[in-house]
Amino acid sequence: MFKEKLDKMKAREERRENKEAAKQRASRKSRDSRSPDQQAPEQIPVIPTMILKKNIPKPDKPMNTLQADDPMFQRLLMSINDKMEYTWDCIEVSYVTRRTAKYDKHREKLPVKKKIVPVEDGVIEDFFSERFEKRVNDLGDEMDLLNISQNEDGARTTVALSEKLEYLNSHTDLYTHPTSFILHNIMRHFIWNQQVPSVAIKSYQYINRIMFHFLGTAKENREEWLYLILTSIRDSTTNQRIDLESSPDIQSCYQFFSRVLQRATEDDHLSTRLMLSLVVNICQRDFEIWWKHHRQTKRQDDREISYPILFYLLNGKRDLQKHINESVLKLYEYTVNKDVQVSTDARKLVSMCAMLSAYRDMQENKAGLNTTGLKHDLAKKISNIFLKIADLTDNEMFMEISLLQPSWLSQQVSKLYLEEKKKLKVNSVTDVIKKSSELADSCDSNLILVLDNFLIKSFESLHIHSIARTLWHRQNSDSDYHVFTNTSKLKKDTNKQEKKTKVWKQTNDVKFSTATIISDINSMVGVINKDQVLPKAGVLKCLVFNMSAPDKF
Structure with a gap:
């Protein structure tokens, strides 16, 4: 056989x-x-077509400046927060935030709630047992069994490992999962230290499927999920359940996690990339579900303070920022320097670390974007990475900084880089507009590109377009504004105390000064009403739309 x-x-x-x-x-x-004669024809140079500039008339109904006590402004901020909480746009880890998987949420099939349990002891014994094959001689007599699990021939070991995976897969379903020791064995021997790509890929797909099944169950199974994954992702061969309050146990998780990231900087083998991708996928799916359903917020104060798996893998209770610098940022710096295939995974880890830092700052009343805290320290460290790298071209640096998520992190990195490298201090869009005349004469492409990213991310993180155009529409009409989904139906202001606040706490646990938002919007009023012409300073003129009405370009 x-x-x-x-x-x-x-x-x-x-x-x-x-x-x-x-x-x-x-x-x-x-x-x-x-x-x-059949060679490719010589390319004819393309002569650029001159496009005549169209003179957009002045708006019939000009936009008025925004006042701090405008009740419409507070309704807009609350509506944007509601939309971010409904669509979870604030979870900026990847370009798409997936909906949480849910199986039979109305419980139509099972009259009794069925618990999720690990596989039986017999399955565990069969999984770890050796694989043998029957042999017969030329006369048809049976010979000694051949151990195909420990054979030195790589192809034979591949067959044995594939049989183990198929056997385990047949005994796991929505309500039965492998034990932590089995998952640890698959990660270490079937993926990380595996030289045969087919086995590593099948094992990677199996764990992803188990993760999808487990996370689609009820919320009360989160504690069991934490113990299952953290017990398997640690630098230990014991089969004992992890203790989340034990410093040595959590430190072993950090050692395993840091070794996976360090090996990704030393080895570009498929098994190494798969192992890193698997760890990042586990952290991302767990982070998204924790952020949606288990994170303690102002609206959900009855929830207990909890943390995602990434927090434990970084041993966040001891020194979160130090461990981020030694593991995640070291991998990110390597990917920026080398432009390797694991760069996407490195950026996802940076994004999750930024959002986790924002959550920790919120707990310590340091949620302001420009205040000292973990967010500011993380942005400063990333800015220093770009200051040290000399091999990046201006366009490559713009791409790397613009790919950073969340948008407020990319904005802060650009701001700190300009302060340190170019001695240019800008805190808001208003500052850039004031300095636009002198910046228009600059020939420094590096400064212009980083400043462009600062402007783009400022508009994105502060939702300036949504607020400005909706206010312009509402100043002249009482109808709904359907250009943006988050402002088509404004929320009614039921909390009168919100009018006195000086900060806007977004759903992403970051606070922005309302005075900065009002100043940025008012600095654009003259340009929108065609009373002021902006100098050609980078992307600024493209961001401030040339419009004759809120819905007409």
Whole structure:
């Protein structure tokens, strides 16, 4: 049986190699046989077409300046917060925030609630047992069993490991999951230290499927999920359940996590990339569910203070910022320098660390964006990374900084970089507009590109377009403004105390000064009403739309 499987694998590999070789020969032959007359025609230079500038008339109903006591302003801020909480746009880890998976949420099939349990002891014993194959001689007599699990031939070990995965997969479902020791064994031996790509990929897919099944169950299973994953992701071979209050146990999780990130900077093998991707996927899915359903907020004060898996992997109770610098930022600096395939995973880790820092700052009453705290320290460290790297071109630096998430983190990194490198201090869009005339004459492309990113992220994080255009519409009409989904239906102001607040606490646990938002919007009023012309300072003129009405360009 084993010999037949091995022969099939070899034949399939030979057919694949022959097919690729035939394609390469055919491609080479077509290139060599092309005559000089058949060569690609010489490219004709494209002459840019001159587009005449259209004179947009002044608005019939100009925009008025925004006042701090305007009740419409507070209703707008509350409506934007509601939209962010409904769509979870504030979870800026990747470009799409997935909806939480839920199975049979109305409990139509099971009359009795079924608990999620680990696999039976017999399945565990069979998984860790050796794999043997029966052998017979030429006369048909049975010989000693062949151990295919410990054989030095890599192909035979592949068959044994694949059989183990298939056997385990047949015994796990929505209500049965593997034990922590099995998951630890799969991560370490089937993925991380595996030289055969097919086994590593199958193991990676299996754990992702288990994660999807487990996280789609009821909220009360989160504690069991934490123990299951944290017990498996630690630098220990014991089968004992982890103690979340034990410093040595949490430190072992950080050691395992940091080793995965460090190895990604030393080895570019597929198994190393898969292991890093698996850890990042686990952290991201857990972080999203924790942020939505378990994070303590102002509206959900009855929730207990809890943390995501990433917090424990970073040993956040001891020194969160230090461990972020030694593990996550070291990986991020490596990816910026080398431009490797794991750069996306590194950025996701940076985004989660930023949001976790914002949550911790909120607990310590340091939620302001420009105040000292974990957010500011993280932005400062990332800014120092770009200050040290000399090999990046201006466009590459703009791309790297613009890819940082959340948007407030990218804005702060740009601001700190300009202060340190260019000695240019800007805190808001108003500051840039005031200095736009002198910036328009600058030939420093690095300064212009980083300043462009500062402006783009400021507009994004403060929702300046949504607020300015909705206020303009509401100043001249009582109808709903359907251009933006978050302002089509404004929330009614039921809390009169909100009018006295000087800060806007967004759903992402970051506070922004309302005075800064009002100043930024009022600095654009003259440009919108065609009473002022902005100098051509980078992207600024593109961000302030040339409009004759709130819904007409």
